Amino acid sequence: MKRTGAQIFVESLKAEGIDTIFCYPGGATLNITDALTDISEINQVVVRHEQAAVHAADGYARASGKVGVALVTSGPGATNTVTGIATACMDSIPMVVFSCQVNTMLIGNDAFQEADIVGITRPCTKHSYLVRDVKDLAKIIKEAFHIAASGRPGPVLVDIPKDVSSALADFKYPEKALIRSYQPTYVGHPGQIKKAMRLILHSRRPVLYTGGGVILSNASLELTRFAEALSIPVTNTLMGLGGIPGNHPLFLGMLGMHGTYSANMAITESDLIIAMGARFDDRATGKTDEFAPHAKIIHVDIDPTSISKNIKVDIPIVGDTRNVLIQMLKIVENEKETYRQQHRNVAEWIEKITEWKKNYPLTYQKNSTLKPQYVIERVYELTKGKAIITTEVGQNQMWTAQFFKFLKPRTCLTSGGLGTMGYGFPAAIGAQVAFPRSLVVDIAGDGSIQMNIQELATAVQYNLPVKVVILNNGFLGMVRQWQELFYEKRYTWTHLHSPDFVKVAEAYGAVGLRIENEKDVDKVLKEAFKNKRPTFIDVHVNPEECVYPMVPAGASLKEMLLV
Amino acid sequence: MRHTISLLVENEFGVLSRISGLFSGRGFNIESLCVAESLDPTVSTMTIVTTGNDAILEQILKQLNKLINVIKVVDFSEIDYVSREMVLVKVNAEEKTRPEILRMVEIFRGKIIDVSSRSYTIMITGDEAKLKAFISLIKPLGIKELVRTGPIAMARGERMLKIKEKTDIKGGESNG
Ligand SMILES: Cc1ncc(C[n+]2csc(CCOP(=O)(O)OP(=O)(O)O)c2C)c(N)n1
Ligand SMILES: [Mg+2]
Numbered sequence: 001m002k003r004t005g006a007q008i009f010v011e012s013l014k015a016e017g018i019d020t021i022f023c024y025p026g027g028a029t030l031n032i033t034d035a036l037t038d039i040s041e042i043n044q045v046v047v048r049h050e051q052a053a054v055h056a057a058d059g060y061a062r063a064s065g066k067v068g069v070a071l072v073t074s075g076p077g078a079t080n081t082v083t084g085i086a087t088a089c090m091d092s093i094p095m096v097v098f099s100c101q102v103n104t105m106l107i108g109n110d111a112f113q114e115a116d117i118v119g120i121t122r123p124c125t126k127h128s129y130l131v132r133d134v135k136d137l138a139k140i141i142k143e144a145f146h147i148a149a150s151g152r153p154g155p156v157l158v159d160i161p162k163d164v165s166s167a168l169a170d171f172k173y174p175e176k177a178l179i180r181s182y183q184p185t186y187v188g189h190p191g192q193i194k195k196a197m198r199l200i201l202h203s204r205r206p207v208l209y210t211g212g213g214v215i216l217s218n219a220s221l222e223l224t225r226f227a228e229a230l231s232i233p234v235t236n237t238l239m240g241l242g243g244i245p246g247n248h249p250l251f252l253g254m255l256g257m258h259g260t261y262s263a264n265m266a267i268t269e270s271d272l273i274i275a276m277g278a279r280f281d282d283r284a285t286g287k288t289d290e291f292a293p294h295a296k297i298i299h300v301d302i303d304p305t306s307i308s309k310n311i312k313v314d315i316p317i318v319g320d321t322r323n324v325l326i327q328m329l330k331i332v333e334n335e336k337e338t339y340r341q342q343h344r345n346v347a348e349w350i351e352k353i354t355e356w357k358k359n360y361p362l363t364y365q366k367n368s369t370l371k372p373q374y375v376i377e378r379v380y381e382l383t384k385g386k387a388i389i390t391t392e393v394g395q396n397q398m399w400t401a402q403f404f405k406f407l408k409p410r411t412c413l414t415s416g417g418l419g420t421m422g423y424g425f426p427a428a429i430g431a432q433v434a435f436p437r438s439l440v441v442d443i444a445g446d447g448s449i450q451m452n453i454q455e456l457a458t459a460v461q462y463n464l465p466v467k468v469v470i471l472n473n474g475f476l477g478m479v480r481q482w483q484e485l486f487y488e489k490r491y492t493w494t495h496l497h498s499p500d501f502v503k504v505a506e507a508y509g510a511v512g513l514r515i516e517n518e519k520d521v522d523k524v525l526k527e528a529f530k531n532k533r534p535t536f537i538d539v540h541v542n543p544e545e546c547v548y549p550m551v552p553a554g555a556s557l558k559e560m561l562l563v
Numbered sequence: 564m565r566h567t568i569s570l571l572v573e574n575e576f577g578v579l580s581r582i583s584g585l586f587s588g589r590g591f592n593i594e595s596l597c598v599a600e601s602l603d604p605t606v607s608t609m610t611i612v613t614t615g616n617d618a619i620l621e622q623i624l625k626q627l628n629k630l631i632n633v634i635k636v637v638d639f640s641e642i643d644y645v646s647r648e649m650v651l652v653k654v655n656a657e658e659k660t661r662p663e664i665l666r667m668v669e670i671f672r673g674k675i676i677d678v679s680s681r682s683y684t685i686m687i688t689g690d691e692a693k694l695k696a697f698i699s700l701i702k703p704l705g706i707k708e709l710v711r712t713g714p715i716a717m718a719r720g721e722r723m724l725k726i727k728e729k730t731d732i733k734g735g736e737s738n739g
Contacts, residue, residue, distance in 0.1 A: 122581060123588045127631040130577070147631060180726060181573060181634040305625040308618070 005134040005165035006035035009098075012141040014041055015173040018069055020060060020433055021045070022053040026073025027113065028100035031165035045433055045462060048454040050077050052426035054084020054155075055452070058093050059427030062413045063388055064434040065218065067149050068095040074102055075113030078159075079120065083420060085155045086124040090417025091239060092216060094153035096144045101161040104132060118159050126154030134167040139174055146177035151184030152303040153216055184302060188319035188327055196274070196298045196315045197331050201342060203272035203296075205349045206232045209255065210321075211284075212239030212416065213277015213301060219322035220244065220409040223276065226325050229332050231343045232274070233353055235263040237284050238401050239416040240277070246385070246405030252353065253362065256284040257551045258398040261360035262353055264549070264557040267292050269352075275299040277321040280310040281417070290556030300324045362402050363563055369542040370518050372396070372471045376403040378521050379441060379469060382529065387439040388431045390414065390424040392448030394478035396471045398547045400443045422451025425468060429455055432464040439467070439529060446472040446498045456508035459534035467528050468536045470501055473543045481546045485561075505536035515539045565594070566620050567646060567716045570609040570627060571635040571724055574600055578632045582609070585630065591615060591623050595713025606634065606726065610646075610715045634726055639716055646716035649688045651676075652698070655705035656683040664704060671697045682707060690714075 003011070009032050013021070020043040025033050036044060047053045050072045057068030068088075072081055078099040088095045102111045107130075118128045127147050129140045137160070144156040200206060214223050224244045227234050234244045235252040244251050253260030255267055264286075267273065273295045278284070285291040288311055299306075299313040300321055307316040317324055332339045364373045376399050379387070385405055390413040391397040397414055406412045413431060415423040428442040442449075449470050459466050471477075476494040483491055502512030511533050515524045521539075528535045549560040572578050579598060586593050594612040601608045613623060620638065627636045639646075656664055656678075668675060668685055671693065677684035687697050691714065698709070718724075 118577065119580070122584050179631065182631050303629070305622065305629050307625075309622060312618075 002168040003171045004031065004035065005137055005160065005167050005169070006031040008134065008137050008169065008171045009141070009160070009165065010035045010039055010042070011171055012138050012173055013069070016141070016145050018067070019043055021069040021071050022047055022056040022060070022430065023071040024050050024053055024073065024077060026077050026100070028074035028077075028102060028162045029071065031162060032071065032100065032160070043433065045429075045458065047426065047429075047458050049452065050080035051084050051422065052429070052452050052455045052458070054081045054095070054097060055087065055420075055423050055426035056430035056433070057095050057097070058084065058088045058423075059390060059413050059430030060434045061093050061095055061430075062427070063410055063431035065410065066094075066434075067145055068093065068430065069098070070095070071098040072100070073113070074100050074117075075115045078117035079115050082121060082124070085121050085157065087415050087418045087420045087423055088155040089124045089126065091212060091415065092153050093155065094149040095155040096148050097155060097157045099157060099159050100165070101130070101159045103163040104161045105163070107161065118157065121157050124155075125157045128157040128159070130159045131161065131164050134164050134169040137164065137169070138171060142174045143177045143179060146179070147182065151182070185304075185318045186302070186320045186323055188300065188317045188324035190327070192315055192317045193324065193327050193331070196317060197328060199272055199296055199298060199315065200230060200232075200274065201338065204345055205270045206230070206272040206274060206346065207252075207266050207270040208232050208234040208274045208276065209237075209267065209278055210234060210240045210243050210276045211237040211278025213321045214240055214243040215277075215409045217277065217302070217320050217322040218409070219277070219325050222322055222325035222329060224248065226329055226332070229329065230339060231346050231350060233266055233350065235259070235266065237278050237281065237416070238414060241401060241412040242406035242409040245407045247407065252357070254401050255557070256286065257553075258402065258547050258549065259551075259557070260362055260402070261549055261560060261562065262356035264551065264560060265356055266353055268556070268558045270295045273297045275301075275313070276325070277301060279306040282310070285311065286551045286557040286559075287555055290558075360562070364545070364548075365563060370516070370521070370540065372473070372539075372541040372545055373399050373403050374518065375469065375471065375515075375521060375539050375541065376400055376443060378525060379443070380404045382522065382525050383439055383441070387411070387441050388413065388428075388435065390428040390431065390440070390442045392424040392442070392444045393419045393421045394445045394448060394476065395473070395481065395545070395547050396443050396445040396448070396477075398478070399471070402547075404443075421445075421448040425449060425452050425466070426455050428466045428468070429459055429464055432466050433462070442466060442468045444468050444470045445477060446470055446474065446501075447476045447496055449501070450498070453504065456505065456510050456534065456536075460509040464534060465532050466534050469525075470536060470538050471541050472498065472501070472538055473541050473545065474498070475543055477545075478547070480544075484544070484546065485550075486552070501536050501538035505534075510534040510536060513537045564616060564620070565612065565614050567639040567644070567714065568611045568613060568624070568627070569637045569639065569716055569724060570611065570633055571601065571726060572607050572609060573632040573634065574605050574607045575632060578607070581630055581632060582627070585626055586613075589622070589626065591619065595711075597713045597715050608724070610713070612714060635724060637718075637724055639718070642722065643719045644716050645719055646690060646714040647688055648691065648694055648714040649686065649712045650694050650698070651710045652685045652687070652701060652706055653682050653708040654685065654701055655707060656681060660704050664701070667697070667700055673697070
């Protein structure tokens with residue numbers, strides 16, 4: 001029996017086990033939209049802006065580990081997805097974005113609502129397809145999901161012309177995607193691993209520097225075990241938070257521009273950096289010439305292009321972080337006695353780090369004003385760390401990274417690579433769809449929340465009880481901070497007028513709450529976390545608070561400005 | 564430093580733009596790029612000449628390998644190889660310069676592939692040094708137009724650009 005392209009699309013998603021899509025309709029989606037009528041196996045969440053569909057799919061993917069799916073129309077629908085796709089690409093999030101396209105005959109004619117979305121997104125996708133023949137559709141969908149989820153994950157775009165979704169073909173969903181030109185390396189080279197282990201055994205000041213790769217490969221347990229087995233302190237990148245419990249004694253906190261004193265000093269004084277699933281981003285390394293000047297570097301990454309890109313490494317290991325950690329743990333297991341010595345070898349180092357942690361903890365000046373850091377501390381305490389947290393971008397994001405202790409992987413959903421304001425709220429919606437019973441909190445800024453505030457309607461329509469804590473400082477705070485520090489306090493463009501967020505929430509049919517002083521924090525947060533409805537909490541925080549420590553752009557990690 | 568790279572890529576539409584986009588997006592140089600179908604019609608061969616230090620070359624090779632449609636990448640830096648290029652030159656051909664031109668074409672084992680009352684179109688193939696020498700010798704006679712293909716390259720001896728057998732990968736293995 002022949003089926004239409006649209007039916008093939010639906011059957012392919014089902015065969016792939018896709019249970020949720022985030023979507024927005026248009027003329028070009030109609031065949032597919034219609035084919036999805038009454039398809040109860042696939043939860044269809046209609047957003048209010050295509051950017052949000054992609055961020056929601058992204059949040060869904062980060063929280064669940066499954067591939068996120070978005071579906072949009074041609075032209076403006078497709079171009080609206082670009083920021084979402086670029087965000088996912090920078091953070092290696094597995095995702096398939098289906099854009100619909102004008103009829104094949106019209107492609108290239110500047111037809112109504114035509115955009116060359118494959119061309120536009122080429123540099124920010126892992127791969128992309130334009131389906132030109134309905135006979136290829138199932139195979140392309142299979143490949144798209146395979147490519148998105150395997151190797152270093154990333155977004156894949158599939159562009160489906162309207163005549164392809166109406167054309168007829170036989171349907172058979174391929175069992176496997178066979179792509180001769182794509183064979184990621186999963187297992188680390190044993191020789192390299194042996195060399196790495198020898199270096200570790202000889203080091204006296206080792207540091208594990210781990211990133212999003214640990215989260216993506218579900219390696220947190222192995223990482224924690226490995227760190228414990230050899231007594232190696234761990235610092236995380238922003239993307240790596242949750243890779244080891246945030247309250248673990250070996251955890252140093254985040255490193256980099258707004259990293260902790262102990263993390264940045266540990267890197268600077270280390271004699272061996274073991275980088276895992278991290279890519280030496282400039283926000284993490286500071287001035288590269290002075291990054292870990294005394295250290296040898298081992299780098300484990302599934303993507304060979306990440307290795308020796310920014311910083312030359314001594315021992316590269318290409319492979320899946322989790323696999324490599326398992327391989328390393330096996331060596332430790334086999335030579336227990338030898339590796340046990342390591343605890344003694346690094347005792348002095350651990351002592352030094354403990355001193356740093358004690359003398360230079362993350363802190364802020366407490367005074368009569370309401371401090372944003374305090375609000376985040378209370379969110380952490382009141383949720384006992386058992387919430388999925390998303391952030392926007394700016395100070396709100398950095399304070400969250402600093403003051404919320406992420407106890408588990410996949411609980412810190414934040415746009416690390418691209419730094420996309422407007423990410424957090426739709427991502428929270430996506431995470432809430434994946435985990436309807438979990439508490440999902442977006443820690444937002446007054447600027448960022450307005451970039452996708454329309455998604456309140458989505459949250460209300462689908463009964464998604466997402467909580468948005470708006471750290472309302474009346475400023476584009478992070479930019480203001482740079483103006484304060486480096487542009488003599490000329491706050492050009494950064495002073496914001498915002499609407500009454502409580503009323504906005506209420507107008508959409510959500511709950512709006514407000515906090516104006518410290519004594520209301522617990523009471524209002526508790527109330528917000530208890531109710532089962534989408535809720536905005538407008539928190540009026542100290543307008544001119546800065547994020548510290550701070551390593552000025554271009555400086556080395558040890559040149560931190562402290563509180 | 565100059566490097567010659569050979570690629571086997573899927574003979575599909577859009578592949579060339581992925582490759583050129585990679586170079587422009589990451590600020591890598593392309594000095595020349597040659598592409599055409601290979602013996603296997605599903606595969607195209609590309610020869611790219613690029614410049615950059617070792618670190619840049621390493622990134623170029625890795626980034627090319629990372630493109631899904633790229634089947635194989637070979638850097639000729641450490642391989643003994645031959646490389647040839649073709650140039651078409653249209654030169655002024657007047658009564659008194661014609662013998663000189665003909666002699667030069669003969670010495671360089673070229674061919675005259677088009678003749679008009681006032682010009683010759685010459686085809687020369689060879690390595691870079693040979694083409695350079697020819698062009699500089701013919702230049703004083705008046706070059707009207709010049710088109711080069713950019714080099715294509717091949718390893719010497721038994722070495723070949725081959726496609727590995729398809730291997731089976733479990734989808735999503737890294738994602739648990
Ligand atoms: C889409 C987008 N535009 C601009 C920026 C640049 N930017 C980075 S932080 C920031 C300020 C964010 O303000 P707000 O959301 O109020 O957060 P705060 O820093 O005040 O906590 C801006 C404008 C960005 N990251 N993303
Ligand atoms: Mg703000």
